Amino acid sequence: MNLQVELLEENSVQRFKIVGEIDAFTAPKLKEKLAAVEKVVGMQAEVDLSEVGYMDSTGLGVFVGFYKAVKANEGHVKIIGVNKRLKRLFEITGLEQVMDIVMEESRDADATV
Amino acid sequence: MPQEVGKQYKELLQQYIDNRNEEDLYFGQQFSRQFIEKKIAPEDVISIHKTALAEVFPDLPEKVMYSFDFLIEMMIHYGLALREHQSLIRKQEEIQMEINVAAKVQDTLLKTKIPDFEGIDIGFITEPAKKMNGDYVYFLNDDNNVASVALADVMGKGIPAALCMSMIKFGMDSLQGENTSPRNVLDIVNRIVEKSVDDSMFISMFYGKYDARDSSFSYASAGHEPALIYRASEGGFTELDAKGLLLGVQPDVDYEERSVMLEVGDFIVMMTDGVTEVRTETGFIDEGLIKSILLEVKEESAQSIADTVYNRLLELQNFHLRDDFTIIIFKKENDLV
Structure with a gap:
C-alpha cells in the first residue's frame, strides 16, 4: 500500500498533502512526517485529505496525536478535503467538535473559480 | 569434550579427503550442528581443523599451518556476533514468555x-x-x-x-x-x-x-x-x-x-x-x-x-x-x- 506526504509552506501555513491510503501499514510513515514539525511553536498546519481513499482508526490516531501536540504548542490544525466517509468518521468520534474540519469542495464549486 | 569432537572431526575429514564423495560432505554438514549445540565458536572450529589437518598430513609446510592462525583471528568477531545473536534470541524468548503470561493475566482480569x-x-x-x-x-x-x-x-x-x-x-x-x-x-x-x-x-x-x-x-x-x-x-x-x-x-x-x-x-x-x-x-x-x-x-x-x-x-x-x-x-x- 502506498502513501505519499508532500509538505508545502505557503504564507507561513504548513500544508500537508496526503495521497494514498492511511492504515496500520502506512500510518507510521505519516506519523513520522508530521512528528518532524509538530513541536514548532504556534504552527498553522493544514492537512489535505482530498486524495485519501481510505483511512482507518490507526490513521485517526495519527491525527489525534498531531492535533494534541500542535495544540500543546499553541498551534492550529485544520483538516481539509474531507470526503463523506471521512466526515462521518470525524462526526462519530466527536473530533469534528474540537478540530477544524472542512468538507471537500464540490466539483461545481471548483468550476466557478 | 573438544578432544572428542576433534577426533570425530579428524575422522570425517580424513574420510572425505580419501573418497571425496557427496555423502561425506553431507555428514560434515550434519556434524556442524553438533558444534553449534555444543556452543563451539567459529574460531574454535578453525582451530579443530588445524589440529586435525596436522595429524592427517604431518608433512604440511609450516607456512600453511601459520595461515590458520591468521584465519582464527579473522573469525573472532564472527564468533562474537554469533554469541550476541544467541543472547538476543534468548532474550526474545524470555519476552515472548512474559507476553504470554501477560495475555493470560489479561484474560483472567478482563473476564x-x-x-x-x-x-x-x-x-x-x-x-x-x-x-x-x-x-x-x-x-x-x-x-x-x-x-x-x-x-x-x-x-x-x-x-x-x-x-x-x-x-x-x-x-x-x-x-x-x-x-x-x-x-x-x-x-x-x-x-x-x-x-x-x-x-x-x-x-x-x-x-x-x-x-x-x-x-x-x-x-x-x-x-x-x-x-x-x-x-x-x-x-x-x-x-x-x-x-x-x-x-x-x-x-x-x-x-x-x-x-x-x-x-x-x-x-x-x-x-x-x-x-x-x-x-x-x-x-x-x-x-x-x-x-x-x-x-x-x-x-x-x-x-x-x-x-x-x-x-x-x-x-x-x-x-x-x-x-x-x-x-x-x-x-x-x-x-x-
Missing part, C-alpha cells in the same frame, strides 16, 4: 459475565483479528434490575491496549450507585484515560444501562459507532447516537446521555467498526446489509442473532477478519414467564 435475569436476553460475540483483542466488552450488574455494558475499541493492540482495558475496567468498578449513569461513567473513564495514555492513542466507548424496572435503556457514547434499536412495532431500525468525544483526547468533555424505552421484541445492537466497516473485495459493505441480516433472525435469541451476524460477515471476508469484531445484543423478552 466478564453476562448478566442473567428475567426481562432481558443478552448475547454477544467478540473475536480478535490477531492474537490480542483491541475490542473490550465488560458487563456490570449490581442487582437484579440493572444490567450495564461497556463496549470499547482501543486504538492500537497488544500490551498498551491491554493496559488501557484494565484501566477502563477498574475505573468502572470503582463507581457505584447513582454514579453509574452512562454520562458519568464516560466522564470518569475519560479523565483516567486522558491522564494516562500516549498522545496518539485513543479509545472509543459506548456505555449502555438497562433498567428492568421501567424497561429503559440509557446510553452515552465516547466517539463510538452508533448502536441500533430494532422496533418490533415498526419493523425497522433507528440509530442510537449521542454526542461525545473519544476518550483520551481532552480532559473536560460533556457526554450527552439519552434514553429509550424497550417494548417486548425490541432489541439493541451495539457494535465496533470491525462490524460496520467490513471491507470485501468489492469495497465496503452496504450499511443496509447488517440490518437485513438482523431482520432475518429478529425472532431468535440474542446470542443466536449475534452469532448469525458474525458468521455471515466472516463469510463475506473469506473467513479472514481484518479488524477485531464485536457485537452485543440486548433483547427485551416477554414479561410473562
Whole structure:
C-alpha cells in the first residue's frame, strides 16, 4: 500500500498533502512526517485529505496525536478535503467538535473559480 | 569434550579427503550442528581443523599451518556476533514468555459475565483479528434490575491496549450507585484515560444501562459507532447516537446521555467498526446489509442473532477478519414467564 506526504509552506501555513491510503501499514510513515514539525511553536498546519481513499482508526490516531501536540504548542490544525466517509468518521468520534474540519469542495464549486 | 569432537572431526575429514564423495560432505554438514549445540565458536572450529589437518598430513609446510592462525583471528568477531545473536534470541524468548503470561493475566482480569435475569436476553460475540483483542466488552450488574455494558475499541493492540482495558475496567468498578449513569461513567473513564495514555492513542466507548424496572435503556457514547434499536412495532431500525468525544483526547468533555424505552421484541445492537466497516473485495459493505441480516433472525435469541451476524460477515471476508469484531445484543423478552 502506498502513501505519499508532500509538505508545502505557503504564507507561513504548513500544508500537508496526503495521497494514498492511511492504515496500520502506512500510518507510521505519516506519523513520522508530521512528528518532524509538530513541536514548532504556534504552527498553522493544514492537512489535505482530498486524495485519501481510505483511512482507518490507526490513521485517526495519527491525527489525534498531531492535533494534541500542535495544540500543546499553541498551534492550529485544520483538516481539509474531507470526503463523506471521512466526515462521518470525524462526526462519530466527536473530533469534528474540537478540530477544524472542512468538507471537500464540490466539483461545481471548483468550476466557478 | 573438544578432544572428542576433534577426533570425530579428524575422522570425517580424513574420510572425505580419501573418497571425496557427496555423502561425506553431507555428514560434515550434519556434524556442524553438533558444534553449534555444543556452543563451539567459529574460531574454535578453525582451530579443530588445524589440529586435525596436522595429524592427517604431518608433512604440511609450516607456512600453511601459520595461515590458520591468521584465519582464527579473522573469525573472532564472527564468533562474537554469533554469541550476541544467541543472547538476543534468548532474550526474545524470555519476552515472548512474559507476553504470554501477560495475555493470560489479561484474560483472567478482563473476564466478564453476562448478566442473567428475567426481562432481558443478552448475547454477544467478540473475536480478535490477531492474537490480542483491541475490542473490550465488560458487563456490570449490581442487582437484579440493572444490567450495564461497556463496549470499547482501543486504538492500537497488544500490551498498551491491554493496559488501557484494565484501566477502563477498574475505573468502572470503582463507581457505584447513582454514579453509574452512562454520562458519568464516560466522564470518569475519560479523565483516567486522558491522564494516562500516549498522545496518539485513543479509545472509543459506548456505555449502555438497562433498567428492568421501567424497561429503559440509557446510553452515552465516547466517539463510538452508533448502536441500533430494532422496533418490533415498526419493523425497522433507528440509530442510537449521542454526542461525545473519544476518550483520551481532552480532559473536560460533556457526554450527552439519552434514553429509550424497550417494548417486548425490541432489541439493541451495539457494535465496533470491525462490524460496520467490513471491507470485501468489492469495497465496503452496504450499511443496509447488517440490518437485513438482523431482520432475518429478529425472532431468535440474542446470542443466536449475534452469532448469525458474525458468521455471515466472516463469510463475506473469506473467513479472514481484518479488524477485531464485536457485537452485543440486548433483547427485551416477554414479561410473562
